[in-house]
Amino acid sequence: MPDDGSLSGATTRPVDDRGQSQPKLVFDKSYPADFRWVRRAIQNATDELRAEGLSEETLGSVEIVLAEALNNVAEHAYPADATGDLRLIIRRRAKALMFEIRDRGKPMPKGRAPIGNHPMTEFNQHDAMPEGGYGWFLIREIVSDLVYDRHDDENFLVIRMAIENNT
Amino acid sequence: MQMTASDVDGVLVVTVMDRRIDAAVAVRFKDKMQELTQQSHERVILDLSQVEFLDSSGLGAVVGSMKHLGRERKLDLAALTPTVEKVFRITRMDRVFRIFPSTEMALEAAANA
Numbered sequence: 001m002p003d004d005g006s007l008s009g010a011t012t013r014p015v016d017d018r019g020q021s022q023p024k025l026v027f028d029k030s031y032p033a034d035f036r037w038v039r040r041a042i043q044n045a046t047d048e049l050r051a052e053g054l055s056e057e058t059l060g061s062v063e064i065v066l067a068e069a070l071n072n073v074a075e076h077a078y079p080a081d082a083t084g085d086l087r088l089i090i091r092r093r094a095k096a097l098m099f100e101i102r103d104r105g106k107p108m109p110k111g112r113a114p115i116g117n118h119p120m121t122e123f124n125q126h127d128a129m130p131e132g133g134y135g136w137f138l139i140r141e142i143v144s145d146l147v148y149d150r151h152d153d154e155n156f157l158v159i160r161m162a163i164e165n166n167t
Numbered sequence: 168m169q170m171t172a173s174d175v176d177g178v179l180v181v182t183v184m185d186r187r188i189d190a191a192v193a194v195r196f197k198d199k200m201q202e203l204t205q206q207s208h209e210r211v212i213l214d215l216s217q218v219e220f221l222d223s224s225g226l227g228a229v230v231g232s233m234k235h236l237g238r239e240r241k242l243d244l245a246a247l248t249p250t251v252e253k254v255f256r257i258t259r260m261d262r263v264f265r266i267f268p269s270t271e272m273a274l275e276a277a278a279n280a
Contacts, residue, residue, distance in 0.1 A: 035191035060250035067222040071190040118259070131231045134258050135223035141257050 023091035023098060026052055033078055033086040033103060038070040041088055052092060058163050061142050062097065068135040069101050069157060077105025077155065096144065099159040107155060113148035116140040168195040172203040178277050179208035180270055183218050188225030196225065200232040209240050210277055214270045216246035221254055233264070241265075245273040 027048050031037040045066060046059050054062070066088070073086045089100040108114075116136030120129060139146065145160040169184035181203055188196050204211055213229070215221075221229075233242040245267045247255065255261045267273035 035189070039187070039189065039191060057249065060253055063220055063250060064222065064254060067189060067220070071222065071224065075190065120259075129230050129234060129263065131227035131234070132223070134226055138223055138254065138257055 023093050025089070026092050027088065027090035030085045030087040033070075033074045033084055033105070035071060035074050038067065038074050038086075041070055041086075042066045045088060045090060049090070049092075049097070054163065061161065065139055065142050065159065065161060066099065068139045069099070069159065072135060073101065073103045073105065073155075077103045095162060097161045097163055099157075099161070101155075101157040101159075103155050104153055105155065107150050108148055111148075111150065113146060113157065168192050168199045170196075170199045170203060174208070175274055177208065177210075178274060179204060179206070179211045180214055180274075181211060182214040182216075182270075186217060186219045188218055188221045188228065190222060190224040193224035193228040197228040197231050197235075200228075201235055204232075204236060204240075207240075211236065211240065211242050212245050212267075212270055212273045212277075213242060214245050215248070215251055216270070218251055219248050221251045223254075223258075226254055226258060226260065230260070230263075243267065243273050243276075245270040 027045050029041065029044060031041045042063055046063055049062060050059060070086060070088065077086075078084045084104050087100075087102040089102070091098040091100075114136040116139060118137050119133030139159070142161065143159050144162045147156075147158045149156045149158075170181060171184065172179055172181045174180075181200065183196070185192065200213075213232075229242075229244075236242055243265045244255075246269050247266060252261075252266075255264070255266065265273075265276075267276060
């Protein structure tokens with residue numbers, strides 16, 4: 001379980017969000033960790049959040065973050081011949097969404113979530129343009145906080161994304 | 168991956184009919200782009216008006232398609248939907264590609280060039 005109190009990926013112990021509000025559990029489902037099921041997971045999650053009254057703009061950001069984070073699990077956590085599941089839990093607070101993504105695959109490299117620097121150093125060098133490496137950059141640009149932790153062979157990625165008051 | 172290509176006065180307009188260019192289809196998108204751009208059009212406009220979502224894999228495939236065309240040929244983008252536009256803006260790819268509000272406007276720009 002992530003030990004950063006401000007993020008509180010806790011599943012059993014709701015932690016006060018700086019006195020603002022108690023989190024409301026809006027989503028908790030497991031899926032096979034592959035690209036096709038990730039599409040389904042994102043669809044299900046955004047449907048649920050749309051019903052919560054979030055704006056289309058916020059839902060677009062949610063979709064980007066979930067696609068990058070979940071596809072990362074699908075691509076890197078499990079070996080191709082031994083795939084597993086991922087679990088997506090979403091909690092809502094007054095001014096933030098909390099995503100908790102769990103899997104039982106490999107740990108992240110060096111036990112850390114990638115820093116996510118922009119892969120490009122020049123913006124005009126045609127041939128040098130990288131075709132990958134934008135995923136973590138996108139996540140980091142959109143979210144407010146991100147914590148990765150691992151306990152008992154399970155990976156936890158906990159992401160906090162600020163939302164507008166009247167979403 | 169459903170994509171169509173048509174010649175408009177010497178410019179190749181490729182339209183993606185799928186709603187998503189994501190990790191599940193990025194390789195197929197790139198393959199299809201290569202197949203559709205085999206003729207030597209100097210300019211290709213990629214119409215993304217039907218595409219509601221594109222992730223970093225899709226973005227990488229668009230960059231890869233641009234690189235595959237080579238320096239002598241140009242790939243422009245048209246009609247980005249809001250979330251697709253957001254991905255291009257956040258990654259600053261809007262500085263790398265010419266992006267037009269519509270394919271019609273992209274074609275006019277070609278005529279004026």
